Amino acid sequence: MAEQSIISPENLVYKKTGVMTDRELHYCPGCGHGTAHRMLAEAIDELGIQSETIGVAPVGCSVLAYYYLNVDMQEAAHGRAPAVATGIKRVLPEKYVFTYQGDGDLAAIGTAETIHACNRGENFLIVFINNGIYGMTGGQMAPTTLPGMKSSTCPLGRDVLTMGNPLKITELVAQLPGTYYVTRQSVHTPGNARKARRAMKKALEYQKENKGTCVVEVVSNCPSGWKMNPVESNKWMEENMFPFYPLGDIKVPGKGLVSDGKNGS
């Protein structure tokens, strides 16, 4: 009896935001992309800027982000989302512009676009999903793959002598004078997801100030690529990804660099 009365419109405290479409997500079970999409959508919803926001979708697992985010979206060529966003923001400076990119898009093929957009201080938000692997193409090694981490193209683990070191692109762009707010978050627990939403909201708000590029990195899991179940992959991420990619703010307006990426916060 009591339970019947709880489910009523006035008691509703959480449901899928209207900034996401009704379409079912194609992501694998437990993938962080779904939560990251929703945190971004909720940030847009909280600011009430749905009709003034333009997103740029990448190539990779999140290539279909334009199906799920109920804002104006533009698909970009692989890695070129920051270049496309630059054009959109310069033509329509009053709009809120963001790119949503994975590590294969942003840190591999799009490294040049990312670095130069950040160096020019283009006034948009880059949401960077880092899961250390090329998820869409079958779990190959990415620039962000950890040393010793196994993938389908480094089945014995990444050997840094022959395959190079992982690229901490978020720390790298934080050094550039063009970036304004750079932070690293995750969405695997309720607390972290709420923090990620706050970071994205802040980053969107900073666009009004026209001070430079904001980068929100979301360290995420890839259960299919890592060959683990979702709960295990989240645990593995905490134990292995976070020591290398520590969560927290890296560059904060007014304070400059607050983290060198070597210790967690």
Add this chain to the structure above:
Amino acid sequence: MAAKGDIIIDIERCKGCQVCLDACPKDVLEMSRKVNSKGYQYTVKVNSDCTGCANCAIVCPDAVISVYRVK
């Protein structure tokens, strides 16, 4: 004690990733024995300890959970 919160789970959209089970502080959720039309086991509510904290709904990658709480 009367229940303070309740959830509605869209079982057809659930992919059975079990991330919500870890997020629930009251162990309200469990996996079903049956599967949905996609072939995934889905989350079910098994007791009335729900406080309506919305943790499960926030971490759900597919946003299948709606949360209600008595205010």
